[in-house]
Amino acid sequence: MNRFSFVRFAALAAAPVLALTLAVAPPASHATVSTPATPAGGDLTLTLTLAPYQGNPNTCGTATELEATTGDQVLLCYTLTNNGTTTLTHQSLEDSLDGTILSYEPITLAPGQTHRRVRTIVAVGDTQRTATWRGYASLPSYSYADTGASGFVDIAGTGTRIGFDAAPDLAAYTSAFPLRFYGRTSSALCVSNDGVLLFDDPACLSPQAGSTPDYGYAYNEPLPVTVGFGRVLVPTVIAPMWSDLDRAPGGVFAQTLGTEPNRRLIVQWNDLGTSIASTTTARFQVIFQEGSDTIRFEYAATAFGNEADHGAFATIGLQGDPAGLYTQYSYREPSLAPGRSIVWTYSPEVGGTAAGNTVHLDAGIPEIAVAPAAISAVAGPGETVTRTLSIDNVGARDLAWNLGEAPGGTTAHFPRTPRYIAPPIGQAAEATPGSLASTFADAVRLPWLPTRRPLAPNAGLPFFGTSPIAGFLGFDGADPTGTFSIINPDVDTWYFASQFIGNDFTKLYVIVYDSWTYPPGTYGTLDVATGAFTQLGQITGGDSWTWSGMTQDPLTGTVYAINSNDGLFAKLYTIDLATGRATKVGDITGPGLNPPYSIHTLAISPGGLMYGIDLYGQMFVAIDKLTGQARPIETLGLQLAGFQDLEFDPQTGVLYYSAAYVNSSGVTVGELRRMDPLSGLSTPIGSYPPTGGFPGTQVGTIALAKPSVGCAAPGDVPWLSATPTSGSIAAGAPGQSVTVTFDGAGLAPGRYEASICVHSTDPRKPDVAVPVSFIVSDAVLYDQSVTETSLRAFNNTVVAPAVVTGMSSEGADDFVVTATEGWRVSGFNFTAYSNNGTFPSHVNLRVHADDGSGHPGEEIVCLAPRVPAFVLDQPANQIGVWLDAPCVLDAGTYWVVWSFADVDISSPVLGLWGQTTVQHHQPAVWRNPGGQLSAACTAWSTFAQCPDQFDASARDFGFSVYGRVFDVCEDTLFADGFEATSGACRAAPRD
Numbered sequence: 001m002n003r004f005s006f007v008r009f010a011a012l013a014a015a016p017v018l019a020l021t022l023a024v025a026p027p028a029s030h031a032t033v034s035t036p037a038t039p040a041g042g043d044l045t046l047t048l049t050l051a052p053y054q055g056n057p058n059t060c061g062t063a064t065e066l067e068a069t070t071g072d073q074v075l076l077c078y079t080l081t082n083n084g085t086t087t088l089t090h091q092s093l094e095d096s097l098d099g100t101i102l103s104y105e106p107i108t109l110a111p112g113q114t115h116r117r118v119r120t121i122v123a124v125g126d127t128q129r130t131a132t133w134r135g136y137a138s139l140p141s142y143s144y145a146d147t148g149a150s151g152f153v154d155i156a157g158t159g160t161r162i163g164f165d166a167a168p169d170l171a172a173y174t175s176a177f178p179l180r181f182y183g184r185t186s187s188a189l190c191v192s193n194d195g196v197l198l199f200d201d202p203a204c205l206s207p208q209a210g211s212t213p214d215y216g217y218a219y220n221e222p223l224p225v226t227v228g229f230g231r232v233l234v235p236t237v238i239a240p241m242w243s244d245l246d247r248a249p250g251g252v253f254a255q256t257l258g259t260e261p262n263r264r265l266i267v268q269w270n271d272l273g274t275s276i277a278s279t280t281t282a283r284f285q286v287i288f289q290e291g292s293d294t295i296r297f298e299y300a301a302t303a304f305g306n307e308a309d310h311g312a313f314a315t316i317g318l319q320g321d322p323a324g325l326y327t328q329y330s331y332r333e334p335s336l337a338p339g340r341s342i343v344w345t346y347s348p349e350v351g352g353t354a355a356g357n358t359v360h361l362d363a364g365i366p367e368i369a370v371a372p373a374a375i376s377a378v379a380g381p382g383e384t385v386t387r388t389l390s391i392d393n394v395g396a397r398d399l400a401w402n403l404g405e406a407p408g409g410t411t412a413h414f415p416r417t418p419r420y421i422a423p424p425i426g427q428a429a430e431a432t433p434g435s436l437a438s439t440f441a442d443a444v445r446l447p448w449l450p451t452r453r454p455l456a457p458n459a460g461l462p463f464f465g466t467s468p469i470a471g472f473l474g475f476d477g478a479d480p481t482g483t484f485s486i487i488n489p490d491v492d493t494w495y496f497a498s499q500f501i502g503n504d505f506t507k508l509y510v511i512v513y514d515s516w517t518y519p520p521g522t523y524g525t526l527d528v529a530t531g532a533f534t535q536l537g538q539i540t541g542g543d544s545w546t547w548s549g550m551t552q553d554p555l556t557g558t559v560y561a562i563n564s565n566d567g568l569f570a571k572l573y574t575i576d577l578a579t580g581r582a583t584k585v586g587d588i589t590g591p592g593l594n595p596p597y598s599i600h601t602l603a604i605s606p607g608g609l610m611y612g613i614d615l616y617g618q619m620f621v622a623i624d625k626l627t628g629q630a631r632p633i634e635t636l637g638l639q640l641a642g643f644q645d646l647e648f649d650p651q652t653g654v655l656y657y658s659a660a661y662v663n664s665s666g667v668t669v670g671e672l673r674r675m676d677p678l679s680g681l682s683t684p685i686g687s688y689p690p691t692g693g694f695p696g697t698q699v700g701t702i703a704l705a706k707p708s709v710g711c712a713a714p715g716d717v718p719w720l721s722a723t724p725t726s727g728s729i730a731a732g733a734p735g736q737s738v739t740v741t742f743d744g745a746g747l748a749p750g751r752y753e754a755s756i757c758v759h760s761t762d763p764r765k766p767d768v769a770v771p772v773s774f775i776v777s778d779a780v781l782y783d784q785s786v787t788e789t790s791l792r793a794f795n796n797t798v799v800a801p802a803v804v805t806g807m808s809s810e811g812a813d814d815f816v817v818t819a820t821e822g823w824r825v826s827g828f829n830f831t832a833y834s835n836n837g838t839f840p841s842h843v844n845l846r847v848h849a850d851d852g853s854g855h856p857g858e859e860i861v862c863l864a865p866r867v868p869a870f871v872l873d874q875p876a877n878q879i880g881v882w883l884d885a886p887c888v889l890d891a892g893t894y895w896v897v898w899s900f901a902d903v904d905i906s907s908p909v910l911g912l913w914g915q916t917t918v919q920h921h922q923p924a925v926w927r928n929p930g931g932q933l934s935a936a937c938t939a940w941s942t943f944a945q946c947p948d949q950f951d952a953s954a955r956d957f958g959f960s961v962y963g964r965v966f967d968v969c970e971d972t973l974f975a976d977g978f979e980a981t982s983g984a985c986r987a988a989p990r991d
Helices: 003-013 802-807
Strands: 030-034 044-052 065-069 073-082 090-095 099-105 113-122 125-129 131-138 141-145 160-162 170-181 184-192 196-199 237-242 245-257 264-274 282-289 295-301 315-321 325-331 340-347 350-355 359-364 368-371 375-379 384-393 399-402 462-467 471-476 485-488 493-499 507-515 522-527 533-538 546-552 559-565 568-576 581-587 599-604 610-614 619-623 630-635 645-648 655-662 668-675 682-687 701-704 720-723 726-729 736-743 750-760 767-776 779-783 792-794 796-800 810-817 823-834 842-850 856-868 870-872 878-889 892-904 911-916 925-927 959-965
Touching: 044 065, 044 131, 044 350, 044 359, 073 131, 099 113, 141 325, 170 245, 170 264, 170 282, 237 282, 237 295, 368 750, 368 767, 375 384, 375 736, 375 870, 384 726, 384 750, 462 493, 493 559, 507 546, 559 581, 559 599, 599 619, 610 630, 610 645, 645 701, 655 682, 655 701, 720 750, 767 878, 796 802, 810 842, 823 892, 842 878, 856 878, 856 892, 878 892, 878 959, 892 911
Parallel strands: 065 359, 375 767, 493 546, 493 701, 546 599, 599 645, 796 892
Antiparallel strands: 030 113, 044 073, 073 113, 090 099, 090 131, 125 359, 131 350, 141 340, 160 245, 170 184, 184 196, 196 237, 237 315, 245 264, 264 282, 282 295, 295 340, 315 325, 368 384, 384 736, 399 726, 399 750, 462 471, 462 701, 471 485, 493 507, 507 522, 522 533, 546 559, 559 568, 568 581, 599 610, 610 619, 619 630, 645 655, 655 668, 668 682, 720 736, 750 767, 779 959, 792 911, 810 892, 810 925, 823 878, 823 911, 823 959, 842 856, 842 892, 870 878
């Protein structure tokens, strides 16, 4: 082992538990106060109220309606008053929006007392909620008696065998009559060979589903239990002898005895040994009685001839809800004996229920509306044109906007008011250096998922990532479960810093966190096709060799990363990937971040705002990228387990969160989530599938292979300017207009593109990119365009659905190059329409020679597949198509042939070519090769030859040709144009 592998060695030797702690304000509060007692026979009452958070998380407000801004913290108070005469010892609270808040909580509420529960919630949207509170004088429960005579009735010879062919040894069983358990009724049982039943569990899933191997319920636990060992919630348990039992030599049987309404269902484990060598076998039963909650455990034989005799390795008992409804007879004690019965008698609950009032929280937001969605302009060399960009606020709160960066600068995302940060979920323990590595203590080489084809960078949401237990991987963010693909299963090197740089999606930049091969701090690239690592050098200038959270600022191109002491006490650095030199920005610290904190992931929004996650505080954090100062936004509401990562979609501004956490069932979950940057609330998109022996794959870094928009800040693009560049719009106030100026001075003819990004305080659309296209055109060489026509031809290359691809069609019209020198064509304008106001984005275009008989000839002079189509706002009803390279034409007759490209009719977006009643040269032609539109016009046909498609008055299409007349040199000695004199010129265009 080399010297750099010590952390790995220590991690593999440590327990796989991540201790989390944070010193913060107290959690949501409980308070019990005395009030005058009401007359006997009263009821329970529940009142819900709201109040804005103003520094004290224990404040109980009085309002039932409250206005707030999305992302604000609000105090929600539940007040229960016991107006009865009975003391309530346990409480359950169910919120109509958030589900279970309390479950059988041991809170005593005497007659006349009031109990308050205050929660800090985040205001999101316009919501109404209520709640139901149930108070218990006594919980529903089972008591047992084990002194009666045995009632064992052997059914091994008469019952139905429940077969277990392989692990996890589980089988669903449906009773012939409704069974009762803890007052509930169901006929669905899940039977385990390992001496346990699950009530009302028709799915009968293994608690270790996805693990390899899947041991089912072989690993018994003491009651209460939420999971057997892994993935599935286990709310109910009927355990006569829950332990690791063999299938042989006997089996498990079930039989219904008696007649209605006195039937009994018997489930019998017959002659089973244990997983360790047995010399004898056990026989025992569970018996259900029709119409009764009473359950009997019957034992005929309890010895195995080993240390597991008489239940010494087993769990015996009942569980109706792990939150508080369970009775354990014994756990790993030799408490059983042959010929003994355990009779379980049910006592229903005693208590009352209170339905609360409804509270209304109106969390408004500013909502930006930008029009048009794209801007285009055409001008000649040296000309200037203007367009108008409209910005409106259609939301219920004031909006601020800016064309350069997010309004408010690099701290615009800091919370407006102090935040209450709830304690981390889970048992608190002191965090120490090295505990991050111990999270992955079991991350050794495993049996891997079958390798699948790597995703292409043009997939819907093409994510690539690294995992300490799966290696280098890829998936589509729309379906991470179904598309998860391990590209390279090598886990000998761990990376917790990865990012695509400069819109190059062939390689992923990474920094080594720990490795058997490379020293920590080594950086390089991973080939996205193979996962092969190319070493570039060593990051220098940091306080340590531990790096994580690499990201690139889409506004400046600056690369940032976090340097820490094995994940603790993070420091923000910029990194020059050309040299490997790191420059410190500052410590990531600020009010609300309490040591030991671990900011280990970074993401920067399209507007330039930096965010991170504090692993120990389990918080979503806003960071100033210029100083490292940070503020908590909100707790994540998850019990984090392992490294996390964040990634913005650079085009939409959506924030994705690769989470690893322990859910409420104690299951470690790895999944992709979508996060609201304003509130820190996240919702799952899909889980990562199990890898090897792990039920959930943790993906420590993610990077999205989508190009950054490349926003043009004011002054960045010399031919583009806008005024004003910032503003604010009150809710309900008129919108504001931005004058966008296109300046053709000094620009050669051609196509120029940029994007104006409107950054705003709209939390749902903080960054709106407006694509800008500027065509500096040559002269109009030929024009037969029309500005408005009701005559239109279907003009689309249809690629989907497959059953209608025969609708594909294209039109053609001719023009004459009149200059003997020839033309240098740079583009075309087409009179065009769409079916719904949105055009397909590209066209397929060709220029053909004339065949001499009024049709396009076989010779294709110029070919331009999938050329961008620019919708021109002036003149109306026109699209512009500018060629990547000029089309050089001799004098003569030519045909321009085109159609909208890659049209999916189900989208539904399709385009039409406008027609004119004026005949110019030869009549225009059209064809539908597949014949699904017009069987008579599968070859080039005039409009008159396709009466089923076109009006009789149509003659030609509307279009115009842009370019310039070619210069021809008389002096052929200098015809190449390389002579640097005023007499130099171009050669003739064609032989």
